[in-house]
Amino acid sequence: xxxxxxxxxxxxxxxxxxxxxxxxxxxxxxxxxxxxxxxxxxxxxxxxxxxxxxxxxxxxxxxxxxxxxxxxxxxxxxxxxxxxxxxxxxxxxxxxxxxxxxxxxxxxxxxxxxxxxxxxxxxxxxxxxxxxxxxxxxxxxxxxxxxxxxxxxxxxxxxxxxxxxxxxxxxxxxxxxxxxxxxxxxxxxxxxxxxxxxxxxxxxxxxxxxxxxxxxxxxxxxxxxxxxxxxxxxxxxxxxxxxxxx
Amino acid sequence: xxxxxxxxxxxxxxxxxxxxxxxxxxxxxxxxxxxxxxxxxxxxxxxxxxxxxxxxxxxxxxxxxxxxxxxxxxxxxxxxxxxxxxxxxxxxxxxxxxxxxxxxxxxxxxxxxxxxxxxxxxxxxxxxxxxxxxxxxxxxxxxxxxxxxxxxxxxxxxxxxxxxxxxxxxxxxxxxxxxxxxxxxxxxxxxxxxxxxxxxxxxxxxxxxxxxxxxxxxxxxxxxxxxxxxxxxxxxxxxxxxxxxxxxxxxxxxxxxxxxxxxxxxxxxxxxxxxxxxxxxxxxxxxxxxxxxxxxxxxxxxxxxxxxxxxxxxxxxxxxxxxxxxxxxxxxxxx
Ligand SMILES: Nc1ncnc2c1ncn2[C@@H]1O[C@H](COP(=O)(O)OP(=O)(O)O)[C@@H](O)[C@H]1O
Ligand SMILES: [Mg+2]
Numbered sequence: 001x002x003x004x005x006x007x008x009x010x011x012x013x014x015x016x017x018x019x020x021x022x023x024x025x026x027x028x029x030x031x032x033x034x035x036x037x038x039x040x041x042x043x044x045x046x047x048x049x050x051x052x053x054x055x056x057x058x059x060x061x062x063x064x065x066x067x068x069x070x071x072x073x074x075x076x077x078x079x080x081x082x083x084x085x086x087x088x089x090x091x092x093x094x095x096x097x098x099x100x101x102x103x104x105x106x107x108x109x110x111x112x113x114x115x116x117x118x119x120x121x122x123x124x125x126x127x128x129x130x131x132x133x134x135x136x137x138x139x140x141x142x143x144x145x146x147x148x149x150x151x152x153x154x155x156x157x158x159x160x161x162x163x164x165x166x167x168x169x170x171x172x173x174x175x176x177x178x179x180x181x182x183x184x185x186x187x188x189x190x191x192x193x194x195x196x197x198x199x200x201x202x203x204x205x206x207x208x209x210x211x212x213x214x215x216x217x218x219x220x221x222x223x224x225x226x227x228x229x230x231x232x233x234x235x236x237x238x239x240x241x242x243x244x245x246x
Numbered sequence: 247x248x249x250x251x252x253x254x255x256x257x258x259x260x261x262x263x264x265x266x267x268x269x270x271x272x273x274x275x276x277x278x279x280x281x282x283x284x285x286x287x288x289x290x291x292x293x294x295x296x297x298x299x300x301x302x303x304x305x306x307x308x309x310x311x312x313x314x315x316x317x318x319x320x321x322x323x324x325x326x327x328x329x330x331x332x333x334x335x336x337x338x339x340x341x342x343x344x345x346x347x348x349x350x351x352x353x354x355x356x357x358x359x360x361x362x363x364x365x366x367x368x369x370x371x372x373x374x375x376x377x378x379x380x381x382x383x384x385x386x387x388x389x390x391x392x393x394x395x396x397x398x399x400x401x402x403x404x405x406x407x408x409x410x411x412x413x414x415x416x417x418x419x420x421x422x423x424x425x426x427x428x429x430x431x432x433x434x435x436x437x438x439x440x441x442x443x444x445x446x447x448x449x450x451x452x453x454x455x456x457x458x459x460x461x462x463x464x465x466x467x468x469x470x471x472x473x474x475x476x477x478x479x480x481x482x483x484x485x486x487x488x489x490x491x492x493x494x495x496x497x498x499x500x501x502x503x504x505x506x507x508x509x510x511x512x513x514x515x516x517x518x519x520x521x522x523x524x525x526x527x528x529x530x531x532x533x534x535x536x537x538x539x540x541x542x543x544x545x546x547x548x549x550x551x552x553x554x555x556x557x558x559x560x561x562x563x564x565x566x567x568x569x570x571x572x573x574x575x576x577x578x579x580x581x
Contacts, residue, residue, distance in 0.1 A: 139328060139332060140332070142297070142328065143326065143334075144334070145297060145321070146295055146321055146326035146328075147321060147326055147349075147395075147396075148318050148321035148322035148346065148349060150318055153349065157334075158334060158336070162335065236335075236337075238336050238337065238338070238379030238380060238381060239335055
């Protein structure tokens with residue numbers, strides 16, 4: 001346990017050091033110049049990028065979490081198999097293909113990009129919700145039932161608090177992945193930092209490329225950090241430790 | 247009073263888990279459901295708070311069929327203690343203990359007072375543990391809290407499914423003693439599942455011995471031990487049943503029935519035992535010491551006489567006198 005923690009920390013700080021070196025290198029070569037010279041454009045893209053991520057993730061959470069809850073109700077146990085398999089199948093389709101498919105249906109643009117990201121985030125959130133709820137010890141539910149909890153009280157007082165760690169971790173993974181995937185939105189006219197990244201690639205312009213890519217990386221790291229903080233605040237104290245040690 | 251009336255449980259596709267069970271639990275009694283694993287004890291217990299449905303027959307509480315009561319209200323009026331892992335890890339000890347009062351919408355002050363009362367009853371410091379979480383407690387402490395939680399709304403009935411089963415023997419005995427002490431204060435009507443004959447003898451006012459879902463014998467522990475109804479019962483309680491039975495009697499009982507022996511004349515430096523000691527332990531002390539007798543003291547530590555193996559033998563003989571059962575070889579037991 002402490003050995004594992006040590007390794008995790010070493011890896012983390014090596015990565016931090018590499019990132020700092022990278023920044024110094026990039027700044028020295030003026031590879032991030034576009035951010036400052038074209039800051040108007042930068043902020044438009046930032047807004048687009050955030051909107052893509054926030055809207056699609058929000059929709060995915062409000063669909064996938066309730067779906068996971070419904071599917072784990074006793075009367076739906078049989079449907080879980082079907083829903084999970086369909087969802088798994090969906091996940092095997094690469095995101096580019098999802099974009100291409102959606103393009104055929106919804107045409108080009110921002111909405112298509114949001115829809116594709118939304119579809120792509122459903123599965124990790126759904127799967128973690130189901131796994132989290134299923135991992136709650138049956139004995140707890142039995143004890144609660146035996147003490148006269150109503151079904152909704154079992155859900156809100158026992159199942160969700162004890163599954164909170166897994167559910168929030170699923171949402172966090174999906175959102176962080178979304179921040180990266182949203183760069184592809186440019187390919188179907190959805191805007192975002194992909195605009196600079198792909199233009200930079202096709203023009204062999206390192207300045208544009210990095211001015212688009214670095215903010216995406218920073219956004220992902222920041223989102224991960226903030227969501228971990230949220231996780232810490234939302235997961236009940238008594239569950240936090242057992243979730244970590246298991 | 248809980249009455250089981252031709253209660254039967256058939257699981258889908260399975261055999262009968264509970265088969266035509268009839269017996270009555272009197273108010274204030276602890277009835278132990280005893281039997282080997284898989285004999286239907288848990289199923290029978292869970293039928294009382296309707297965690298399992300009744301296939302046929304009926305269970306009534308104070309002459310009211312539980313089928314006519316609302317599930318939720320029925321369960322809130324019955325305390326439920328399970329073997330382990332029953333405490334909610336996401337809640338503090340105080341929330342765990344007062345969860346049923348919370349469901350019943352008691353106000354915060356009344357809940358907190360009840361919490362303090364219960365923690366004192368189970369011997370844990372209310373302030374110290376209020377904000378702790380279950381994983382911070384030892385197994386024994388968790389199980390005590392489980393008992394407190396079941397008692398929180400002061401239900402007249404408790405269902406306990408091997409509540410001390412997961413604890414090590416020393417802690418288990420301690421909790422059994424504590425629980426019996428608590429029971430003298432709260433006087434609940436209790437169904438207690440166990441697969442351990444010693445626990446059943448100790449805890450039960452009556453024992454219902456089950457096999458394959460059927461009741462083999464329903465009796466007081468002493469009667470079960472001295473008068474097993476069939477081979478299964480005598481096998482289950484074991485060849486040493488007379489010795490087991492001695493744990494139900496104390497030296498005081500012996501003093502009343504057959505009197506004590508005189509004090510030895512020469513100086514005696516062996517062990518002494520208290521008059522409240524049970525005869526099973528007294529017998530072990532006698533045998534361990536290889537002594538003729540052991541000195542008995544009263545509650546003022548005054549030596550009041552001696553117990554011998556011979557006296558214990560006479561006491562047993564007197565206990566079963568008049569009850570003609572050739573299969574009671576008490577001599578064999580004490581030799
Ligand atoms: N939900 C269930 N479905 C089918 N069979 C069950 C179920 N619960 C228990 N049984 C069966 O009923 C019998 C009695 O089980 P149980 O009451 O748990 O026994 P005990 O508590 O005495 O060990 C066992 O044979 C067990 O396999
Ligand atoms: Mg059982």
